[in-house]
Amino acid sequence: MQSQLRPTQGQFRNQVQDALHKKRIDEIKLIGDFATIANFIMYVSYIGEIISNLNGNPISPIQPLFAALNATLWVSYGWLKPKKDWRLIIASFPGVVFGVLAALTAMM
Template identity: 70%
Template sequence: MSLMRAKREVNRLEEVKFVGDFATVACLIMYVSYIGQIIANLNGNPVSPMQPLFASLNAALWVGYGWLKPHKDWRVIIANFPGIIFGILTALTVIM
């Protein structure tokens, strides 16, 4: 492998890591934003439970996917695990 090719490969891996890190943070922020809906639900202004329920199902599937890969995909697991918790909590607070 030539030196130029090796440098391009290193740059590509750095770009992939950056995008993966940024996507993980964006996903975490998305799920943490359910806190506002939870507060609204508890204050008597409930939202539909369907979206958070399906978000938690989607998150659970992604966590399972990341966990079952031959090399665990920690970015996928870490990014989506809060979605399970916040999605279920949001749906449950609609009922309360």
């Protein structure tokens, strides 16, 4: 009867592996959250470029145009996956908007 109360070695191993797997998933989610924030900030930083362009100090439109293209591809990828990747979509969408705005204002 006492042997039924204690987990077997195989059950214990499975419990440890499950705990380690959950910890790993939590770590990956945390990295994903930080990456989302960093990506969002990177694209929002185009606001300074847009203001500079509007004040008569234009930059080259090539880099923001390709940033917008890159962001569009990542948004599309995140949207078209069988399970939508909202972190990727949210992090990249500002790149579409601000990249296009920065490129357009640079060409004015």
